[in-house]
Amino acid sequence: xxxxxxxxxxxxxxxxxxxxxxxxxxxxxxxxxxxxxxxxxxxxxxxxxxxxxxxxxxxxxxxxxxxxxxxxxxxxxxxxxxxxxxxxxxxxxxxxxxxxxxxxxxxxxxxxxxxxxxxxxxxxxxxxxxxxxxxxxxxxxxxxxxxxxxxxxxxxxxxxxxxxxxxxxxxxxxxxxxxxxxxxxxxxxxxxxxxxxxxxxxxxxxxxxxxxxxxxxxxxxxxxxxxxxxxxxxxxxxxxxxxxxxxxxxxxxxxxxxxxxxxxxxxxxxxxxxxxxxxxxxxxxxxxxxxxxxxxxxxxxxxxxxxxxxxxxxxxxxxxxxxxxxxxxxxxxxxxxxxxxxxxxxxxxxxxxxxxxxxxxxxxxxxxxxxxxxxxxxxxxxxxxxxxxxxxxxxxxxxxxxxxxxxxxxxxxxxxxxxxxxxxxxxxxxxxxxxxxxxxxxxxxxxxxxxxxxxxxxxxxx
Amino acid sequence: xxxxxxxxxxxxxxxxxxxxxxxxxxxxxxxxxxxxxxxxxxxxxxxxxxxxxxxxxxxxxxxxxxxxxxxxxxxxxxxxxxxxxxxxxxxxxxxxxxxxxxxxxxxxxxxxxxxxxxxxxxxxxxxxxxxxxxxxxxxxxxxxxxxxxxxxxxxxxxxxxxxxxxxxxxxxxxxxxxxxxxxxxxxxxxxxxxxxxxxxxxxxxxxxxxxxxxxxxxxxxxxxxxxxxxxxxxxxxxxxxxxxxxxxxxxxxxxxxxxxxxxxxxxxxxxxxxxxxxxxxxxxxxxxxxxxxxxxxxxxxxxxxxxxxxxxxxxxxxxxxxxxxxxxxxxxxxxxxxxxxxxxxxxxxxxxxxxxxxxxxxxxxxxxxxxxxxxxxxxxxxxxxxxxxxxxxxxxxxxxxxxxxxxxxxxxxxxxxxxxxxxxxxxxxxxxxxxxxxxxxxxxxxxxxxxxxxxxxxxxxx
Numbered sequence: 001x002x003x004x005x006x007x008x009x010x011x012x013x014x015x016x017x018x019x020x021x022x023x024x025x026x027x028x029x030x031x032x033x034x035x036x037x038x039x040x041x042x043x044x045x046x047x048x049x050x051x052x053x054x055x056x057x058x059x060x061x062x063x064x065x066x067x068x069x070x071x072x073x074x075x076x077x078x079x080x081x082x083x084x085x086x087x088x089x090x091x092x093x094x095x096x097x098x099x100x101x102x103x104x105x106x107x108x109x110x111x112x113x114x115x116x117x118x119x120x121x122x123x124x125x126x127x128x129x130x131x132x133x134x135x136x137x138x139x140x141x142x143x144x145x146x147x148x149x150x151x152x153x154x155x156x157x158x159x160x161x162x163x164x165x166x167x168x169x170x171x172x173x174x175x176x177x178x179x180x181x182x183x184x185x186x187x188x189x190x191x192x193x194x195x196x197x198x199x200x201x202x203x204x205x206x207x208x209x210x211x212x213x214x215x216x217x218x219x220x221x222x223x224x225x226x227x228x229x230x231x232x233x234x235x236x237x238x239x240x241x242x243x244x245x246x247x248x249x250x251x252x253x254x255x256x257x258x259x260x261x262x263x264x265x266x267x268x269x270x271x272x273x274x275x276x277x278x279x280x281x282x283x284x285x286x287x288x289x290x291x292x293x294x295x296x297x298x299x300x301x302x303x304x305x306x307x308x309x310x311x312x313x314x315x316x317x318x319x320x321x322x323x324x325x326x327x328x329x330x331x332x333x334x335x336x337x338x339x340x341x342x343x344x345x346x347x348x349x350x351x352x353x354x355x356x357x358x359x360x361x362x363x364x365x366x367x368x369x370x371x372x373x374x375x376x377x378x379x380x381x382x383x384x385x386x387x388x389x390x391x392x393x394x395x396x397x398x399x400x401x402x403x404x405x406x407x408x409x410x411x412x413x414x415x416x417x418x419x420x421x422x423x424x425x426x427x428x429x430x431x432x433x434x435x436x437x438x439x440x441x442x443x444x445x446x447x448x449x450x451x452x453x454x455x456x457x458x459x460x461x462x
Numbered sequence: 463x464x465x466x467x468x469x470x471x472x473x474x475x476x477x478x479x480x481x482x483x484x485x486x487x488x489x490x491x492x493x494x495x496x497x498x499x500x501x502x503x504x505x506x507x508x509x510x511x512x513x514x515x516x517x518x519x520x521x522x523x524x525x526x527x528x529x530x531x532x533x534x535x536x537x538x539x540x541x542x543x544x545x546x547x548x549x550x551x552x553x554x555x556x557x558x559x560x561x562x563x564x565x566x567x568x569x570x571x572x573x574x575x576x577x578x579x580x581x582x583x584x585x586x587x588x589x590x591x592x593x594x595x596x597x598x599x600x601x602x603x604x605x606x607x608x609x610x611x612x613x614x615x616x617x618x619x620x621x622x623x624x625x626x627x628x629x630x631x632x633x634x635x636x637x638x639x640x641x642x643x644x645x646x647x648x649x650x651x652x653x654x655x656x657x658x659x660x661x662x663x664x665x666x667x668x669x670x671x672x673x674x675x676x677x678x679x680x681x682x683x684x685x686x687x688x689x690x691x692x693x694x695x696x697x698x699x700x701x702x703x704x705x706x707x708x709x710x711x712x713x714x715x716x717x718x719x720x721x722x723x724x725x726x727x728x729x730x731x732x733x734x735x736x737x738x739x740x741x742x743x744x745x746x747x748x749x750x751x752x753x754x755x756x757x758x759x760x761x762x763x764x765x766x767x768x769x770x771x772x773x774x775x776x777x778x779x780x781x782x783x784x785x786x787x788x789x790x791x792x793x794x795x796x797x798x799x800x801x802x803x804x805x806x807x808x809x810x811x812x813x814x815x816x817x818x819x820x821x822x823x824x825x826x827x828x829x830x831x832x833x834x835x836x837x838x839x840x841x842x843x844x845x846x847x848x849x850x851x852x853x854x855x856x857x858x859x860x861x862x863x864x865x866x867x868x869x870x871x872x873x874x875x876x877x878x879x880x881x882x883x884x885x886x887x888x889x890x891x892x893x894x895x896x897x898x899x900x901x902x903x904x905x906x907x908x909x910x911x912x913x914x915x916x917x918x919x920x921x922x923x924x
Contacts, residue, residue: 002695002856006664022695024662024853042615042664061853063695096820098853121849124661133663137616144603153504154599158883159621159647159671159685160633162896163904171622171635172900172908173647176675177889180912181897182904185621185635185647191894192883199586200486201595202468202504209621209671213638213908223621233464233484233525358558383894387583391486391523391560394464421620421654427639432653432845434624435643438634442625442644446634446675448910450642 002063008044012084014068019087021046022095024125025060026106037089038106039064042130047071047086059098059105059125065091118430120421129417136406136418139254140207143227146249150242152205152229157192159185159209164380169214171222174446185211188399191384193230194318194356197395198387205229207402216425221403221415223423226351230397236339236355239396240264240295243343243353247293255409263294267337270296280347288411294344298322301338302369310371315340317366319354320396326362333369343400345408353398360388464525470506474546476530481549483508484557486587487522488568499551500568501526504592509533509548521560521567521587527553580892582883591879598868598880601716602669605689608711612704614667614691619654621647621671626842631676633684636908647673650861653846655692656780656818659857660849667691669864678887683865683877685885688813692859698801698817701858702726702757705805705815709755717871725756729799732758742809750873755807760784763800764831772833777802779828781816782858788824795831801858807870815860822850 003022010019026040037048037056048064056062066089077083103111103122110116116123123129147154163170163184171185186192188210196204208228214220227246231239244262251257263281270277277299281292301321302311311333313319321329325336339355357363363385367377377385403415416422423429443449465484472481488502499510499518510526518524528551539545565573565584572578578585585591609616625632625646633647648654650672658666670690676682689708693701706724713719725743732739739761743754763783764773773795775781783791787798801817819825825847829839839847865877878884885891905911 001700002697022855040662042662059853061855095856096850096853099851101852119852121657121661122852124658124663130662133617134615137610140616141606141610144606148599148603153596154602155595155882156671156687158885158891159673160885160896162891162894162898163900169638170904171645172904173633173635173897174910175889175897176631177677178897179915180899182900183633183897184900195583195893196586196882199583200502200504200592201586209618211621215639225618235464238463388558389561390563390581390584391521391558393484393523394557420617420658423620423622427637429620429624431657432624434622435635435637435640435645436624437642438625438644438646442632442634444913447913447915448636449913451906451909451911453641453909 006043007039007041007046008081010046010068010082010085010087012070015070015085017068018065019068020063020065021048021087022063023061024098024105025056025058025062027058028056036086040106042134044081046082047077048089048092049086050089050092054092056092056094057098057100059101059122061095061098063093063095064089065093113424114430117422117424120431124420132406132410132412132418133420135254135410139250139406139409140402142250142253143246144207145253146246147205147229150203150245152203153201154206155196155201155204156206157186157189157196157208161186161192162383169212171211171213174448176446179447187212188226189228190316190318190399191381193228193397194384194392194395195387197230197232197356198390198392200232200393202232203230204397208399210399213427216423216427221419221422222427224415225402227400227402227405228397229400230395232393232395234355234394234396236297236341236396239353239355239398240297240341243398243400244293250405251291251409257291259291259293262343265294265296266298267296267300268298276347277342278344278347278349282346285347288346288408290346291408292346295341296344297341298337299340299342300334301325301336301340301366302333304334311369313366313370314338315352315354317370317372318356318363320357320362321366329365329369339396343398345405348404348408349401350405351398351400353396355394355396358388358392358394360385363388468505469501469503469508470543472508472530472544472547472549474532477532477547479530480527481530482525482527483510483549484525485523486560486567487518487520487524489520490518498548502568502587504596506543508544509539510551510554511548512551512554516554518554518556519560519562521563521584523557523560525555525557526551527555575886576892579884579886582893586882594868594872594880595882597716597872601712601868601871602864604712604715605708606669607715608708609667609691612665612707614665615663616668617658617663617666618668619648619651619658619670623648623654624845631674633673633675636910638908641909649674650688651690652778652780652861653843655690655859656846656854656857657849659692659694659818660852660854662694662855664694665692666859670861672861675889678885678889683881683884684889686877687864689862689864689867690859691862692857694855694857696817696856696858698759698803698858701815701817701860702759702803705860705862706755712867713753713871719753721753721755724805727756727758728760729758729762730760738809739804740806740809740811744808747809750808750870753807753870755805757803758806759803760799761802761804762796763787763798763802763828764795766796773831775828775832776800777814777816779832779834780818780825782819782824783828791827791831805860805862807867810866810870811863812867813860813862815858817856817858820850820854820856822847825850 023039023041026038029036066087160183173183328335343350406418485501485503488500491498528549622645635645744752790797868880
């Protein structure tokens with residue numbers, strides 16, 4: 001190691017020690033011939049005292065050798081873990097110089113969106129962003145602990161999956177070795193986790209990357225992370241119970257907050273009482289430190305599309321109707337409620353889940369109601385329908401937005417505060433310049449070419 | 463829950479209990495009017511005793527209610543955790559029927575590759591595959607523990623990244639909202655983890671999904687998982703020490719094996735003594751239960767491409783030359799060794815790592831040697847070069863193949879034994895049928911069209 005200690009760990013007990021620290025120059029204050037330099041790393045800040053010419057500027061990367069001494073009485077900084085001591089530098093070595101940064105790193109001043117995203121490597125140096133990402137990592141690990149304690153198996157599902165015809169908003173990926181064919185990037189691991197239940201894995205979880213080429217809103221990103229789970233031989237209440245336990249564990253472990261039991265509202269109640277299916281049950285709606293979870297259950301299985309005059313699935317086609325409502329399926333689809341539930345936190349939907357249809361005949365009935373032909377169903381997910389022919393268990397699960405959870409826990413509305421390299425509303429990353437043009441050879445090798453919207457259609461070229 | 467217990471947990475202490483189990487019919491043995499049914503789930507097998515007509519066949523999904531009783535003396539199965547008892551069924555309910563499976567699930571018989579991949583949901587029911595994937599999950603969590611104990615932060619890097627011009631074997635992804643532009647899927651998070659070090663995160667890790675559109679070999683997949691790590695203010699020996707500790711922790715925790723210290727060979731020694739830079743140091747080369755790790759260090763920084771008569775980087779362009787060799791850079795590049803190292807297990811490379819160049823001037827020199835112009839470098843990774851202008855720390859790291867590690871720990875050569883849904887050598891998944899054709903609307907929306915190799919070039923169409 002090029003250092004004996006980090007910039008955040010030394011205290012009075014280290015007085016007298018010879019140490020070597022590495023980090024970034026955070027601030028420099030000159031007092032006559034003496035310079036006070038705050039040296040910063042991920043772990044904290046340490047005041048360096050140096051006599052003489054140093055040639056440093058903010059954000060230079062340096063290594064400092066010296067001795068730990070007590071600060072003069074009255075000059076301690078009680079807000080800093082290292083605030084009672086300072087390091088008298090014997091040697092300062094410049095590891096790398098730095099241009100004047102276009103973002104202030106040593107203050108609580110936040111730059112504009114565009115400049116923050118272009119200079120993300122500087123924005124991420126701000127202690128707030130450092131804390132946000134460290135917090136995110138802790139939440140992830142707390143969640144994993146709980147999944148593992150409860151016998152869930154972490155299983156990775158593919159990123160290169162089958163495109164679904166009419167798969168609106170699928171990102172598609174041309175194959176080089178399979179001319180004219182494409183993979184899709186998964187909008188969620190839905191089909192694959194159902195397959196895992198048919199394969200008998202019983203309880204599955206994954207921090208799944210989900211990708212969707214959609215028009216972006218403030219709280220949407222082309223890629224996001226979800227805590228994805230699926231359980232076999234369960235009823236709705238078992239999933240609700242497990243997930244509630246998961247959030248209670250996370251909030252207790254990470255924030256020291258004992259969440260009270262989650263309220264359960266039916267979709268009808270929520271609409272009637274709060275005028276929304278995402279009610280904000282906080283006493284003080286503007287308090288970001290109050291966390292009011294609730295379940296909204298018993299969603300209708302179908303919604304009626306007036307324009308196209310047809311029934312559509314409220315969630316997705318695999319959601320099971322409530323047993324006692326199966327009898328209404330054919331004649332009164334609007335009356336059928338599903339084993340379908342949302343988790344809501346402070347007015348924000350954290351995730352959706354359901355018990356899935358595991359019976360091929362029932363699946364066929366549901367497809368008929370939404371006007372999906374057998375042929376179309378086979379083309380879309382025939383492999384899943386086939387799999388259910390070999391013995392599917394009762395099962396259900398959820399996909400739970402992780403970026404959003406972490407953001408809400410920290411009091412942010414914008415999930416970009418908890419994502420290292422987010423994209424902007426045009427689905428671009430101003431830092432790396434993606435998406436960008438590719439070379440003709442890359443198009444040729446993947447058997448595609450670009451069609452500009454305003455170029456004439458091919459047939460008119462003759 | 464639809465069950466009171468799993469099929470693997472009941473023992474003598476449960477005798478007399480009324481239980482309800484769910485699972486798949488593994489085997490049926492008829493003895494006159496009595497049927498002995500082995501019921502299987504992820505957790506084990508339980509013998510069910512049933513009198514009367516049951517109508518079951520293998521792989522039916524059932525729920526069984528009954529009482530736990532001791533087996534008759536002499537009929538116990540000592541190999542089974544549940545082998546001293548059986549459940550006398552009062553009621554068997556069929557949850558789902560199953561067609562006759564084309565793969566045997568209740569025996570140690572393994573089907574051919576093609577059928578295993580097409581019916582992966584059945585292949586995965588085999589106890590061996592269940593164990594493999596459960597084992598994989600355990601290894602992942604043991605690794606995470608060690609990273610976290612050592613202050614590494616888990617940070618997710620993007621899946622939609624900037625395509626690198628000449629980025630051979632990049633999967634490219636057309637953007638719908640940015641006409642004519644493309645993302646690439648990451649072959650590794652290399653550039654982003656270097657950015658994370660510049661951003662001051664100090665120690666980063668991630669179980670990273672890496673995608674590469676290459677011609678496949680037995681041990682390659684279009685997507686694989688790597689334990690990706692990067693550390694700041696370290697020397698080569700610090701990275702070697704940490705990674706060695708990581709593997710010792712994993713082997714101790716998961717296999718109960720105390721690994722001995724890893725041998726360190728220079729590249730020159732390895733070549734001279736073993737004729738390879740991936741030496742197999744096992745005493746018995748055919749023993750898959752012997753684990754001989756070694757480091758191979760001091761690789762040359764460049765290799766000479768005789769055909770193109772130019773120097774090429776041995777690893778990648780960001781690898782730092784050894785300090786004492788910088789002086790040879792311009793006149794004798796072939797003499798320059800890099801801070802570049804491989805981890806090898808039983809003759810297989812598990813991963814490569816290096817100390818990175820953090821100094822823009824040195825980076826420029828190296829680019830000059832391999833004949834990369836400033837313009838070309840800017841186009842490829844200008845954003846990373848820019849970032850280093852703002853103060854890059856000394857840093858280095860590794861990417862460590864995870865699929866391969868798990869496979870070797872289990873004694874497999876083929877990483878598909880530890881991947882839930884692998885692709886075949888043609889980069890296809892016979893189960894879901896990917897890659898496949900997409901609808902014209904999907905091409906149109908992403909501003910591309912397919913060019914078949916044998917179709918005439920556009921210009922000749924006139």
